[in-house]
Amino acid sequence: MTGIVTGRLDVPEADLSVPGGLPDPLVCEDGTPVRTPEQWWERRRPELLDLFERQMFGRTPSTPVEVRTQVVEVSEDALSGRATRQVVRLSFGPDGSSTTVDVLVHLPNAASGPAPVFLALNFRGNHAVEAGPTDGADLPAKAWPLAAMIERGYGVATACYEDVDPDVDDFGNGVHPLFYAAGQTRPGPQEWGAVGAWAWGLSRILDHLLENPRVDPNRVVVVGHSRLGKAAMWAAAQDQRFAMAVSNNSGCGGVALSRRRVGETVEAITGRFPHWFCPTFATYANREEALPIDQHQLVALVAPRPVYIASAQDDGWADPYGEFLGGRYASPVYHLLGVEGLAATEQPALSEPVPSRLGYHIRPGGHALTGYDWERFADAADRHLGRP
Ligand code: GCU
Numbered sequence: 065m066t067g068i069v070t071g072r073l074d075v076p077e078a079d080l081s082v083p084g085g086l087p088d089p090l091v092c093e094d095g096t097p098v099r100t101p102e103q104w105w106e107r108r109r110p111e112l113l114d115l116f117e118r119q120m121f122g123r124t125p126s127t128p129v130e131v132r133t134q135v136v137e138v139s140e141d142a143l144s145g146r147a148t149r150q151v152v153r154l155s156f157g158p159d160g161s162s163t164t165v166d167v168l169v170h171l172p173n174a175a176s177g178p179a180p181v182f183l184a185l186n187f188r189g190n191h192a193v194e195a196g197p198t199d200g201a202d203l204p205a206k207a208w209p210l211a212a213m214i215e216r217g218y219g220v221a222t223a224c225y226e227d228v229d230p231d232v233d234d235f236g237n238g239v240h241p242l243f244y245a246a247g248q249t250r251p252g253p254q255e256w257g258a259v260g261a262w263a264w265g266l267s268r269i270l271d272h273l274l275e276n277p278r279v280d281p282n283r284v285v286v287v288g289h290s291r292l293g294k295a296a297m298w299a300a301a302q303d304q305r306f307a308m309a310v311s312n313n314s315g316c317g318g319v320a321l322s323r324r325r326v327g328e329t330v331e332a333i334t335g336r337f338p339h340w341f342c343p344t345f346a347t348y349a350n351r352e353e354a355l356p357i358d359q360h361q362l363v364a365l366v367a368p369r370p371v372y373i374a375s376a377q378d379d380g381w382a383d384p385y386g387e388f389l390g391g392r393y394a395s396p397v398y399h400l401l402g403v404e405g406l407a408a409t410e411q412p413a414l415s416e417p418v419p420s421r422l423g424y425h426i427r428p429g430g431h432a433l434t435g436y437d438w439e440r441f442a443d444a445a446d447r448h449l450g451r452p
Pocket of ligand 1: 315
């Protein structure tokens with residue numbers, strides 16, 4: 065790698081705080097333009113994945129790990145009989161006890177065939193996701209609208225992200241040690257951080273879901289809020305079995321452009337959360353123009369699969385306009401692959417979703433995953449994957 069970005073996207077100067085424009089997803093590092101889908105799949109896409117691995121998230125190990133699956137609970141009449149609820153414990157590692165992840169799955173009983181599923185990690189444990197009344201309004205703030213999603217024909221699968229890897233700057237716990245060489249105590253400079261581990265966890269939960277005949281293998285949508293939105297996008301970029309990806313307020317390190325330096329910056333995020341990325345990413349603090357990548361290219365790695373980006377008006381830390389631009393400048397890759405990109409060149413008004421294959425909304429309010437957001441994710445999945 066030369067470190068010199070040769071292809072530049074034409075971006076209004078006012079949109080970026082660093083010189084040099086944005087790296088062009090359709091120009092290879094040696095300056096070769098990408099003119100055909102074959103060049104994208106065979107050359108540019110692997111090159112970009114490699115850059116995100118080495119410069120930002122660190123490399124995810126490909127070594128298979130032993131997994132044990134234990135069904136802990138099953139109830140066929142959850143949510144007033146509308147859903148089957150399962151808790152499945154996945155244990156990773158040779159003795160099956162090193163790291164355990166409890167996956168909570170709700171599947172619609174009314175489905176006539178395999179159901180599409182939203183898969184999202186949660187922050188506070190599975191109990192918080194399903195807390196509160198299951199019928200009607202007044203959901204506690206952190207609960208998810210499980211009944212509403214089931215009603216629309218979607219299953220919902222979740223696990224607590226800290227089951228996969230605790231969110232602390234300590235690499236002695238979680239899944240990282242499963243992959244260490246003898247004597248190793250933390251990942252190397254270009255090996256995965258916590259976001260990479262959470263993304264890996266999403267793929268392992270997907271492995272499990274794909275064994276369930278009641279899950280439609282072609283319609284598993286990975287969703288994530290905030291730091292888990294970063295993980296969801298990285299999971300979908302690496303694992304093409306995810307049919308669609310949803311970024312909710314993912315901000316810096318998610319879909320917001322780093323070169324804007326609006327809200328959270330590379331300096332801020334790597335200072336407060338050094339364990340999220342590989343150490344190399346921190347070296348770009350205050351020199352974002354030297355990054356060979358930016359976050360529109362993370363979105364582009366999911367193409368041509370649908371991506372839905374959700375922002376919130378008062379979530380300045382996540383830079384809503386930067387999130388919009390992350391989608392907008394991924395569009396050329398969608399077009400090259402023969403599908404529509406983000407059908408808006410201006411950020412839309414509040415609560416006016418852009419329903420294109422690369423979709424977007426900004427709603428009033430702050431940093432949160434709300435019922436409104438979930439309804440729009442289901443609208444996007446209905447439209448682009450087929451209504452259940
Ligand atoms: C912090 C962090 C963000 C992150 C957010 C969250 O605000 O700076 O990058 O997205 O936490 O996960 O809620």
